[in-house]
Amino acid sequence: MAERPKQESAGQQAAKNPESKGGQEISKTSLQQLDDLYVQHHRELWAIFYSQCSDPERAYDAVQESFLKLHRYEGDAIRDARAWLLRVGQNWLRDVARRKSSSCRLSPSLDEIAKSKISPQEVMAKDENRHAMRDALTALIEDDRRVLVMKYSLNWSSAQMAIVMDCSAAAVDMRLSRARRRLAEHLEEQGYDHE
Amino acid sequence: MNEQSKHPNESDFSDEQMDGLLSSFFQNETPDQLKQLPSTWGAIQNDENTPDENTPTVVQQKSHSRHRRLLVIGSSLAAACLLMLAADVFFPASDVGSGATIVEEADNLESPLDQDATLNVSSEDNRRAIDDVNTSLEEIDMIDLSPQPNDDEKRLLDSKR
Numbered sequence: 001m002a003e004r005p006k007q008e009s010a011g012q013q014a015a016k017n018p019e020s021k022g023g024q025e026i027s028k029t030s031l032q033q034l035d036d037l038y039v040q041h042h043r044e045l046w047a048i049f050y051s052q053c054s055d056p057e058r059a060y061d062a063v064q065e066s067f068l069k070l071h072r073y074e075g076d077a078i079r080d081a082r083a084w085l086l087r088v089g090q091n092w093l094r095d096v097a098r099r100k101s102s103s104c105r106l107s108p109s110l111d112e113i114a115k116s117k118i119s120p121q122e123v124m125a126k127d128e129n130r131h132a133m134r135d136a137l138t139a140l141i142e143d144d145r146r147v148l149v150m151k152y153s154l155n156w157s158s159a160q161m162a163i164v165m166d167c168s169a170a171a172v173d174m175r176l177s178r179a180r181r182r183l184a185e186h187l188e189e190q191g192y193d194h195e
Numbered sequence: 196m197n198e199q200s201k202h203p204n205e206s207d208f209s210d211e212q213m214d215g216l217l218s219s220f221f222q223n224e225t226p227d228q229l230k231q232l233p234s235t236w237g238a239i240q241n242d243e244n245t246p247d248e249n250t251p252t253v254v255q256q257k258s259h260s261r262h263r264r265l266l267v268i269g270s271s272l273a274a275a276c277l278l279m280l281a282a283d284v285f286f287p288a289s290d291v292g293s294g295a296t297i298v299e300e301a302d303n304l305e306s307p308l309d310q311d312a313t314l315n316v317s318s319e320d321n322r323r324a325i326d327d328v329n330t331s332l333e334e335i336d337m338i339d340l341s342p343q344p345n346d347d348e349k350r351l352l353d354s355k356r
Binding site: 031032034035038039042043046050056057060063064067068071072130133148149151152153177180183184187188 | 207208210213214216217218220221223224225226228229232233234236238239242243
């Protein structure tokens with residue numbers, strides 16, 4: 001299994017350099033090019049897709065789908081690979097949502113429960129909390145979800161987010177605080193066990 | 196905390212609690228498969244293996260298109276040849292000449308009628324028949340332009356009076 005990529009995502013590069021186009025022009029991709037692009041963009045793409053569907057597996061499917069399509073793509077040269085991948089993944093997510101197909105959510109298998117040192121009740125409680133958090137995130141507006149994903153999934157700083165969101169760092173902090181508060185309210189409504 | 200004394204925007208979760216909660220949530224939320232590079236995916240590996248199997252099909256398609264192109268060129272040439280042949284049959288090359296040639300040929304043309312039209316009336320030719328009922332120019336000269344009634348006609352006229 002490949003090691004977790006350490007390179008900066010295009011979003012972080014874009015955050016550091018707003019003039020950056022987020023990718024080089026590519027035509028038919030080789031496996032090496034595909035891997036390089038994946039290392040560069042996969043984390044950010046997954047986070048963006050996740051902020052749209054609040055489903056980690058479906059967001060991962062969208063990442064895979066976009067890279068598969070890039071590998072099979074034989075059309076004109078792509079000027080901005082990141083934007084292309086993002087558009088393909090978002091279109092795929094939209095199609096899936098239109099078909100109302102439910103994603104196959106992974107539940108903890110019996111083997112994992114057997115190997116785990118914690119009790120099955122605790123495993124189930126954690127699973128319930130995770131689902132409650134997902135539901136609460138889904139209940140948020142997309143802007144709130146996006147700012148939370150950028151902060152906690154991509155670990156971006158307020159300054160980086162400010163460049164992407166085209167506002168000041170103080171405004172980002174304000175949005176972040178409001179998003180956290182709204183999320184907490186949804187969690188309380190669902191009876192989330194924060195102990 | 197007492198529900199009645201709670202501020203509408205105030206929740207049971209502090210900012211620090213939410214920070215920790217969200218950090219751990221997103222850490223667990225990220226799928227492990229996300230770390231796998233595309234070159235290890237089954238679908239990509241299948242794609243990489245399929246071109247060898249498809250190569251003959253692609254070559255065959257190219258061959259088909261080449262045959263089709265040759266067929267089109269051949270049929271176009273045949274049609275052009277037929278057109279030229281038809282033009283040669285219906286419009287021979289002798290018909291197609293310059294204006295001077297046509298005038299010259301018209302000058303050389305002599306029909307029998309034209310020859311009769313050039314008879315000399317003052318010679319012996321005026322006794323020669325010029326049509327199928329033996330009409331000659333001489334007979335035309337002997338036509339009486341102020342004819343007198345003959346005896347029978349005179350008697351008939353007298354009886355009427």
